[in-house]
Amino acid sequence: MGIQTWTFILVGITFALYIGIAIWSRAGSTKEFYVAGGGVSPLANGLATAADWMSAASFLGMAGIIAFSGYDGSVYLMGWTGGYVLLALLLAPYLRKFGKFTVPDFIGDRYYSNVARTVAIVAALFVSFTYVAGQMRGVGVVFSRFLDVEVNTGVYIGMAVVLFYAFLGGMKGITYTQVAQYCVLIFAFMVPAIFISLMATGNPVPQLGMGAAGSDGIYLLDKLDGLMTDLGFTAYTDGTKSKMDVFFITAALMMGTAGLPHVIIRFFTVPKVKDARKSAGFALLFIAILYTTAPAIAVFARTNLMETVQNTPYKEIPAWFTKWEDTGLIAWTDKNKDGKIQYAPGNALADAKPIFETKRGVNGERLIANPSPTVNELYVDRDITVLANPEIANLPNWIIALVAAGGLAAALSTAAGLLLVISTSISHDLVKKQIAPEISDKKELLIARLSSLVAVLVAGYFGINPPGFVASVVALAFGLAASSFFPAIVLGIFSKRMNREGAITGMLAGLAITCYYIARFKLGWIGNPDTATQEYWWFGISPEGFGTVGMLVNFSIALVVSSVTTAPPEHVQEIVENIRIPSGAGEAIEH
Amino acid sequence: MQTEQHKKYWRFNLTYLAILLAIWFLVSYGFGILWVEQLNTIRLGGFKLGFWFAQQGSIYVFVLLIFIYVVLMNRLDKKFNLDE
Numbered sequence: 164m165g166i167q168t169w170t171f172i173l174v175g176i177t178f179a180l181y182i183g184i185a186i187w188s189r190a191g192s193t194k195e196f197y198v199a200g201g202g203v204s205p206l207a208n209g210l211a212t213a214a215d216w217m218s219a220a221s222f223l224g225m226a227g228i229i230a231f232s233g234y235d236g237s238v239y240l241m242g243w244t245g246g247y248v249l250l251a252l253l254l255a256p257y258l259r260k261f262g263k264f265t266v267p268d269f270i271g272d273r274y275y276s277n278v279a280r281t282v283a284i285v286a287a288l289f290v291s292f293t294y295v296a297g298q299m300r301g302v303g304v305v306f307s308r309f310l311d312v313e314v315n316t317g318v319y320i321g322m323a324v325v326l327f328y329a330f331l332g333g334m335k336g337i338t339y340t341q342v343a344q345y346c347v348l349i350f351a352f353m354v355p356a357i358f359i360s361l362m363a364t365g366n367p368v369p370q371l372g373m374g375a376a377g378s379d380g381i382y383l384l385d386k387l388d389g390l391m392t393d394l395g396f397t398a399y400t401d402g403t404k405s406k407m408d409v410f411f412i413t414a415a416l417m418m419g420t421a422g423l424p425h426v427i428i429r430f431f432t433v434p435k436v437k438d439a440r441k442s443a444g445f446a447l448l449f450i451a452i453l454y455t456t457a458p459a460i461a462v463f464a465r466t467n468l469m470e471t472v473q474n475t476p477y478k479e480i481p482a483w484f485t486k487w488e489d490t491g492l493i494a495w496t497d498k499n500k501d502g503k504i505q506y507a508p509g510n511a512l513a514d515a516k517p518i519f520e521t522k523r524g525v526n527g528e529r530l531i532a533n534p535s536p537t538v539n540e541l542y543v544d545r546d547i548t549v550l551a552n553p554e555i556a557n558l559p560n561w562i563i564a565l566v567a568a569g570g571l572a573a574a575l576s577t578a579a580g581l582l583l584v585i586s587t588s589i590s591h592d593l594v595k596k597q598i599a600p601e602i603s604d605k606k607e608l609l610i611a612r613l614s615s616l617v618a619v620l621v622a623g624y625f626g627i628n629p630p631g632f633v634a635s636v637v638a639l640a641f642g643l644a645a646s647s648f649f650p651a652i653v654l655g656i657f658s659k660r661m662n663r664e665g666a667i668t669g670m671l672a673g674l675a676i677t678c679y680y681i682a683r684f685k686l687g688w689i690g691n692p693d694t695a696t697q698e699y700w701w702f703g704i705s706p707e708g709f710g711t712v713g714m715l716v717n718f719s720i721a722l723v724v725s726s727v728t729t730a731p732p733e734h735v736q737e738i739v740e741n742i743r744i745p746s747g748a749g750e751a752i753e754h
Numbered sequence: 755m756q757t758e759q760h761k762k763y764w765r766f767n768l769t770y771l772a773i774l775l776a777i778w779f780l781v782s783y784g785f786g787i788l789w790v791e792q793l794n795t796i797r798l799g800g801f802k803l804g805f806w807f808a809q810q811g812s813i814y815v816f817v818l819l820i821f822i823y824v825v826l827m828n829r830l831d832k833k834f835n836l837d838e
Contacts, residue, residue: 229809234790237808241782244813248778251820252771256827370810374800382800400794400805410787435838437828444820451813458809743764745827746836 169564170309177347177568178324181575184343185328185336193607196333197264197587203338203432209445211341212429214348216243216420216450219301219574222348225454227545230461230468233391234402238409242416244447244454249421249649251443255430257656259439260742264431265584266424266648267592273655275735276663277597282670284592286647287424291581291588292621294425294640298578299626305574308490308550309567318626325575326619329582330612337579338432344572349452351569354562355552356456359463362556369459383462390469395508399465404705411708418714419641422648425580428587436745464548467555472504472541477526480504483554488529491517492544496534502526509537517542582622586615639681642706646673646713654721659739665725673717680709763834770826774819782812 190196203211221243229236261269266287271280299318306317328336360372364383376382388398397403404412420426429446430439471481477495487493494517495504502525513533520530531542553563590611595602602610647670654661654669682688685706687695697705704712730736785793786808793804801810831837 234805234808237786237805240809241786241812244816245778245782248775248816248819252774252823373810374798374806376800384800384802384805400802406787410783413782413787437824437831437838440820440824440827444817444824447820448817451817455810455813740760743767744760744836745831746838 164560166309166560166563167311169561170567173561173564173568174310174571177343177572180343181324181340182327184339185332188335188339189331190333190335190608193264193591193604193611195335196608196611197431197591198428199333199335199338199432201432202434205433205438205442206445207338207342208429208433208438208442209449210345211338211432212426212442212446213449214341214345214572214576215429215580216426216446216577217348217453217573218298218577219305219570220297221453221457222352222573223301223305223546223549223570226457226460226464227548229458230465230548231543231545232402233397233399235404235409236458236461237402238404238412238416240454240458242413243420244451245413246417246420247443247447247450249417250426250430251440251447253653253656254421254427255439255443256436256745257742258427258652259430259433260436260745261738262431264428265587265592266427266652267588268596269655270648270651270666271592271596273735273738274651274663274666275732276667279651279663279667279670280592280596282667282674283648283651284588286643286670286674287584287588287592290423290640290643291425291584292625293643294423295578295581295585295618295622296625296629298574298581299622300629301574302571302578303626305567305570309564309570315627318623321571321575321578322619322623322626325579325582326616329579329586329615329619333611333615334428334432334583337576337583340579341576344576345449347565347572348569348576349449351565351572352453352549353456355549355556355558355566356460358556358558359552360459363463363466369456369463373459373462383466387462387466387469390466390473394469394473394506399462405703407703408705408708411704411711413708415645415708415710415714416641418645418649419710420644422644422652423640424588424644424648425577425584427648427652428584429580460548460552464552464555468543469506473506474503476503477528478502481555483551486554487547487551491519492547492550494519494531494542495528496531496540497524497526497528498534498538498540504541505538506541507537507539509539510535511537511539511542578622582615582618585618586611589614589618639685642677642681642710642713643674645710646677646717650714650717650721654718656739656742658722658725659736660725660730661721662725662728662731664728665721665723668724669717669721672720673713676716677710677713680712681706759834763830763836766830767827770823770830774823777815778819781807781815786812 194200225239258269267280267283270283299321302321303314303317306312307314328340356369357367360369361367364372364375364377366372366375384400388400392398433439433442484493513535518532520532522530524530553566590607594610595607651666651670683690684695684700790804790808794802796803798806
């Protein structure tokens with residue numbers, strides 16, 4: 164059977180599975196809708212958190228980013244895993260003991276203020292919307308790559324599926340579909356990785372294969388370093404970013420991870436405080452399987468690419484090369500007219516993406532209209548690292564189809580988790596807690612469902628019409644989470660003295676300075692765009708790493724302001740004493 | 755109200771946190787970033803050690819740290835009779 168048929172079959176089966184789970188686990192109350200009734204086992208919650216966390220970008224993009232940035236890619240590996248240590252040690256158990264439904268719940272109650280609650284709602288909505296737009300786009304891209312449909316059609320299909328189980332099941336439906344989605348995505352990621360590792364080194368464990376020797380007896384990483392420096396690149400195991408920047412980006416990603424509302428709320432779904440600790444451990448274990456395999460795939464793919472293409476005549480190139488050239492993910496322009504591929508540092512194109520002409524060149528290659536003056540003749544889209552793996556390893560068609568199903572599982576699971584945060588922020592934090600506290604549980608549930616419908620429509624709109632700042636979404640979402648939620652929650656637990664005034668001014672200052680920096684240096688909206696370059700960065704910190712500075716500003720201002728204003732009232736100090744003790748958590752409280 | 759027992763329990767917890775977070779900082783920011791060049795002169799099979807910590811080792815240690823904390827806290831909960 165062809166790849167196309169297999170893809171339809173596997174995607175069809177997995178979608179039917181997700182919908183089946185959604186019907187089986189429909190939510191009957193707000194408690195089921197918001198926190199899955201509070202009865203999810205730590206193992207299931209760990210699996211669901213892992214799927215929630217790993218997006219289309221982790222599944223399709225990360226190995227590619229690392230393959231093309233070498234050591235610099237470590238910021239993502241450490242940043243997106245190290246945050247779970249902070250979650251497990253500093254946040255999850257206490258928030259679970261607190262026992263409400265959302266992050267703004269905690270901020271609003273702990274800081275006895277609806278202003279604080281509103282700041283938290285706005286930050287949660289902003290972070291979740293920027294993040295979800297990328298996910299819906301991701302669903303569309305996976306559809307278009309594998310099923311030959313328009314990106315927009317893919318977005319519509321994705322919207323319909325997510326809406327179905329988010330609308331029906333809320334957190335309960337999402338949790339159990341995410342468990343299934345984790346299984347699909349990790350299987351789809353690992354099978355090609357194991358075969359590639361066997362091919363490259365004879366070792367079936369990619370994590371070990373990465374440090375093993377190839378058939379020629381030379382260690383793979385040494386060979387890759389050699390290949391790269393010979394062609395004028397920086398060695399793979401050395402970075403090009405400054406130490407300062409690597410440090411700050413890693414920190415921003417870690418604190419941002421620990422402050423993302425869609426990750427935090429997953430820990431409200433387990434029965435006990437000790438389950439919250441344990442499920443954070445499981446979550447990181449399941450995430451680590453993919454996150455330690457991705458850098459191995461990166462090494463295999465980069466080595467394979469450099470060995471295959473360098474000075475190879477186009478006419479002798481393997482079939483996968485021309486196949487991905489046809490899809491536009493690879494482009495080659497014969498700048499020195501020798502019919503061979505020369506790969507070197509620098510962008511081969513004048514723009515980010517190739518513009519293809521209709522004619523073919525003398526070697527049969529697709530001609531491009533926008534080459535750059537550099538000697539580099541090769542353009543490779545980073546996504547290809549994961550996409551082309553099964554073909555490079557000569558794996559059967561059904562595995563290629565499985566990668567499609569895995570990519571969709573990754574994108575859908577993350578999108579659903581984010582949509583839930585958006586709908587709870589509206590129905591619970593805004594309507595129930597502020598506008599109409601007297602509404603019945605049934606009505607609140609209806610509002611929750613309606614807001615998830617609106618959220619899907621808005622997310623779909625951004626998926627189809629991606630705003631110009633989508634490229635900076637990662638910097639934005641993590642920077643904002645790191646500079647707003649993380650300090651406010653940590654201080655709320657570990658400092659009894661922290662009061663309303665400190666928390667609100669801290670969050671606002673952290674958000675303001677981070678937004679300013681990103682608008683100034685990433686988007687070029689503020690100030691002279693000519694000076695929005697690296698030389699003008701403060702202390703050499705990139706916009707991606709600036710969330711760390713925002714976080715430090717938040718912490719300092721909160722501590723200073725709270726020390727000169729009145730201590731929080733007695734009942735709030737009792738809340739703090741109470742959340743520090745695990746016993747008596749009970750299930751998530753209804754209120 | 756907070757009892758003496760609860761205060762003692764919290765101090766134990768803070769001590770565990772300080773030790774575990776020091777290790778967390780050391781393996782990632784220390785070995786993976788600040789002293790990566792120095793460690794890269796040491797080899798671990800085909801890996802340079804600093805690079806290994808940045809792309810593999812730190813993640814393994816993170817997973818271990820959480821499970822160690824789980825065990826330590828479960829024991830502490832029992833000792834202070836705060837187990838659920």
